[in-house]
Amino acid sequence: MNDQTSRQGTSKAWLWLLCLLSTSALANWQEVVPEARVVGAGELRLFGFRIYSARLWSPAQPLAADTPFALELTYHRAISRDDLVDASVKEIRRLSGGAVSATQLADWRAQMRQAFVDVAPGSRITGVHLPGRGARFYVGQQLQHEVRDGVFAAAFFAIWLDPRTRNPELRAQLLGAAAP
Template identity: 45%
Template sequence: MLAAAVAMGVAVASAGPGVSAADASAPPAFIHQALPDATLWGQGQMRFFGLRIYDARLWAGPQFEAANFGAYPLALELTYHRAFTGAAIAQRSIEEIERQGDLAPAQAQRWQRALAAVLPDVQPGERLTGLYQPGLGMRLWRGQQALGAIDDAELARRFFGIWLSPRTSEPGLRSALLARKPGAGP
């Protein structure tokens, strides 16, 4: 089951050790540039048998609707508390993506290779950030360092669905990430 926790740690880029209280409600500068009206929608923690795996934060604009998350640009940050290889994260991501619907074996292999090409190994304290761009794909960062982009709209939508789809393996974390109600303040 730790592999399930690894998969949930699949999605995002990195910014370095912990988030201070001063910057807890402001998105990283590169996210603010891409999503100027983004605010913190929610945050939660992935645990496995009581062990902290990572902290997650969701950034989205005021128009964002959880029921149709794939139609809106958003950013997801994961701050890791455990070390994982990028290859393990990519493999587990594909397993989680398959929970959302059928995926042909050849497509799963292509997507796993694409993810493995941009997902880094992570250490405790590192933060990965993923920017989802509807109809285009996704961009990934480790801290302020751009890691790369995947220009595959369907892979990107299903990748972020690991956390945001109603078919996620972690509904409690999904609820925490989507905690903000439309019209509420940041």
């Protein structure tokens, strides 16, 4: 084998590797939660203004604790990444009741800054809960960030799904217990 043939083989191997890597980077959330169907849907409204529409997706109906699920939020208002992160940290702190340390919250704040973006009307962020493993966040259909921390994932999704949520009506709608 000559040098040109060897270089061509190496180039083809690199191209193949790049194709494999780019395919996984472009994977959408539906590939992570196969056979997911809408469990429930609702809207968050504050003072009569629509903030976002939410849909909970899962292959398990009703939602099961050990099954991955996706929470899709489609925004109706412009909200900065910082405001999204601050509101999430505030709710995690409220729901955790001190079980989460300041160090954990600081780390989770940094993770959420990577996962979230400034949103405009029509923007969609989907969080995928992978029980015991963590969470993945998609902006549109693009993977934005993965947090490999099961404790964070449980605390984050509790914002919507914990019985102590600030929005019990939305929780009931997401879990399929009430009409949107």
